[in-house]
Amino acid sequence: MLSLADVSAGYGSFRALFDVSLSVAAGETVGVIGPNGAGKTTLMRVISGLVAAVAGAITLHGRSIKGVPAHRIVAHGIAHVPENRRLFPRLSVEDNLKIGAFIPAARQHFADQLASVYELFPKLSERRSQPAGTLSGGEQQMCAIGRALMSRPKLLLMDEPSAGLAPLVVQQVFELIRRIRGQGLTVLIVEQNVQQVLDVVDRAYVLEAGSIRLAGTASELRNNDFIRRSYMGL
Amino acid sequence: MDMFLLEAVINGLLLAGVLALLALGLNLIFGVIDVVWIAYADLVMCGMYAVYWLFAEYGWPLPLAFAAAIVGVAALGLLVHLLIIAPILTSAPINQLLATGGLLYFLQSFATLLFGTDFRNIGIRLPIIEIGGIYVSYARLLAFGVALMGAIALYLFLKRSYVGTAIRAIAQDREIVGLMGVDQRRIYLVTSAIGGALAGLGACLLALQYDVHPFIGNTFGPLIFMICVLGGLGNMIGGFIAAFIISQIIAIGGYYYSTELSYVLAFMLFIVLMFIRPQGIVSR
16 A cells, blocks of 8 residues: 655755655554654654655555645545644634545545544544643544544554553553554554554564664564563563 | 713724724734735725726726725735745745835835825715714714624634634644645635735725725724734734724724824823733733
């Protein structure tokens, strides 16, 4: 479905990604793990067009999406749940979800999609007319995921969905990811919470200092000595 | 209550309608694009000339002249964004202020060159209505009603439509709206056109009450800015409320003292309030 080949990217003269190659097949849930500053967020931003790739190829269903600006990417079926959620704090929960359905293809299905997001997140339905900035951290994460789902994506990019949440809420977020992948959506998820993310993904890549260091299935990585030592503290 | 005072209060209320409409336009542009159109009142002047020429000189029916003026000033708003703002969007705010300030002098000089400094009137004398001993100008009443309808239409557009929701969202996070498929440049163009259309509508309503001349923007331009700042720049509800406060001060001050002194009073109150609440009278 999605494939990156030797992608390099950065900000100005600073290079954050070096020759990164990865692929995500339809229906798969794939993780990218790595320490702070490894380039995980840049990787997500390159895919959704917020950061331009300076080299390499990015293809979706075999067609190049490299250089396509962010506002056109979503129409290709990619939705991005950004780092730190980035809700519109003074807009109501429902208006945040409405913006998620901005593209013409999604507007037609607004009512159905809204109902299914409220079914997935009943809390959001209760708080639909409340400003999004007044939600708790976990509820804001639900709203951010809901906003992305409103565009009816084929591929969901999630950037650190568990960051800054209480341990109990982190459990809920991972439970949600399990449910979302159960609905047949393809998911690419970036996380620092290695142990838990390996429980919900099929495969994962380890990104360090802007390069892919290791890749494998979830169980391979869980039993990998390097991963156990560096990321799980075992 | 004194009948004449009541009349002043009502006239102040009616004046506030058009000022509130223009403050909405200026606040909308500032809130979304983060640019202050210093020449906003001069776009109104252009609209008033459009009404004057089309109606009084070329004999178009008034509604058609109004529609043409609104569309024309909306197009002018688009041009202001495309030609002046867009090329310097990322540069320091002072440059944008200087550029739109330059536009103010350009438009005033251009109008002087084309039309001279004569005061021109579209020549419609709408009746004065008497309600229980209070005299109210029909033109003002009409202007107030239409301005209020314009404000409500804008409110519904911003609240109900997808583009309106995107306009409200973009001011809160310029980068992330792109992920939802919102093209920032398109939203800026739509906003500029709406801001222009509001100036055009204001021009129609003012043309019913005032003579047009190249410097008419100077008479109410500063008032509109004062209203916007008093309400909190970019805060549309605040600007709407501030328009009514300022108009009442001018109307009641004009009743007790003189119109000139009432403007002094309004600006003095403005300065005092800015010391007390520099963020504007209405908090978000």
